[in-house]
Amino acid sequence: MHTLLAGHNIYFVELPLLILLISLVYSATRFEEWRAILYEAIRWGLRLTLFLIAIGIVLYVLHYFNSLVPALFAAFVLAVFFVALNLRQRSP
Amino acid sequence: MSSAVSPPKALPLSDRPSDLTAAVLSYLIPGLGQIYQGRVGKGILFFICIYTLFFVGLYLGSGTVRIKRGEDIEETYTVSSNVYLPDTADQNNPFHLPRLAANLYNRPQFVGQFWVGVAAWPAIWQYLNYDRRQEHGDLLLGDFERTPSEAALNALHTSGDKLLELAWVFTVIAGVLNIMVIYDALAGPAFPTTQGNENKTTQ
Numbered sequence: 001m002h003t004l005l006a007g008h009n010i011y012f013v014e015l016p017l018l019i020l021l022i023s024l025v026y027s028a029t030r031f032e033e034w035r036a037i038l039y040e041a042i043r044w045g046l047r048l049t050l051f052l053i054a055i056g057i058v059l060y061v062l063h064y065f066n067s068l069v070p071a072l073f074a075a076f077v078l079a080v081f082f083v084a085l086n087l088r089q090r091s092p
Numbered sequence: 093m094s095s096a097v098s099p100p101k102a103l104p105l106s107d108r109p110s111d112l113t114a115a116v117l118s119y120l121i122p123g124l125g126q127i128y129q130g131r132v133g134k135g136i137l138f139f140i141c142i143y144t145l146f147f148v149g150l151y152l153g154s155g156t157v158r159i160k161r162g163e164d165i166e167e168t169y170t171v172s173s174n175v176y177l178p179d180t181a182d183q184n185n186p187f188h189l190p191r192l193a194a195n196l197y198n199r200p201q202f203v204g205q206f207w208v209g210v211a212a213w214p215a216i217w218q219y220l221n222y223d224r225r226q227e228h229g230d231l232l233l234g235d236f237e238r239t240p241s242e243a244a245l246n247a248l249h250t251s252g253d254k255l256l257e258l259a260w261v262f263t264v265i266a267g268v269l270n271i272m273v274i275y276d277a278l279a280g281p282a283f284p285t286t287q288g289n290e291n292k293t294t295q
Contacts, residue, residue, distance in 0.1 A: 028276070
């Protein structure tokens with residue numbers, strides 16, 4: 001289809017680009033100063049990346065065990081991890 | 093005086109002057125409203141980011157496929173872009189919606205893509221002037237943002253990979269993000285001051 005992009009992996013080209021641009025635009029609509037925009041963009045970039053990795057892990061577990069129970073367990077563990085991470089960030 | 097808290101307090105909506113002109117400009121071309129307001133850096137950032145998303149999506153969603161039927165016959169199918177609004181109300185209208193609403197129901201991606209501004213207008217022109225008999229598309233725009241044939245879409249989907257799905261995600265996200273950019277032009281950022289600046293003003 002596209003000779004320019006033939007043979008590449010979307011997880012290393014398109015998805016990082018998507019995450020980068022979404023983070024930058026979203027952060028720029030939240031703040032006015034560049035420092036705050038960049039800081040917020042990095043935070044959102046990391047959040048989006050972790051979220052996508054978590055979904056990838058759950059799908060991999062679902063595929064590997066071919067059963068819903070381990071996948072739900074993995075989803076629960078990751079959800080607890082994210083809640084703990086969020087609470088740690090919010091604590092003074 | 094305000095104290096240093098996180099996240100910083102935003103100005104109430106009623107205290108912010110609305111800038112309708114800037115909002116309209118930001119709809120037309122992402123970031124143009126911010127440039128009009130003097131926030132040039134932010135405007136350029138929005139322009140580059142949103143148009144990169146949109147046009148990369150447009151590029152990924154296009155393609156040509158050649159399929160061999162027999163020894164001598166080779167059919168060529170081309171999809172020029174994934175930003176289009178097909179007139180499919182006659183084929184599928186389960187809720188008896190008005191024609192345009194039914195077409196948008198059948199192609200909901202365009203509801204998001206529309207908000208990218210003038211870059212999505214060729215699709216509206218093509219929708220209004222669509223003629224199935226014209227093989228090479230509209231006289232003015234050609235195939236650009238024209239509804240592709242069902243056969244071309246099927247050929248591209250069967251020969252393609254996840255790129256086609258990701259492609260329309262790019263264009264839809266570009267449009268949806270531009271809604272936030274329009275709001276930024278209309279009413280300013282969600283948090284106009286940061287913690288650091290508040291500290292400076294209170295000292």
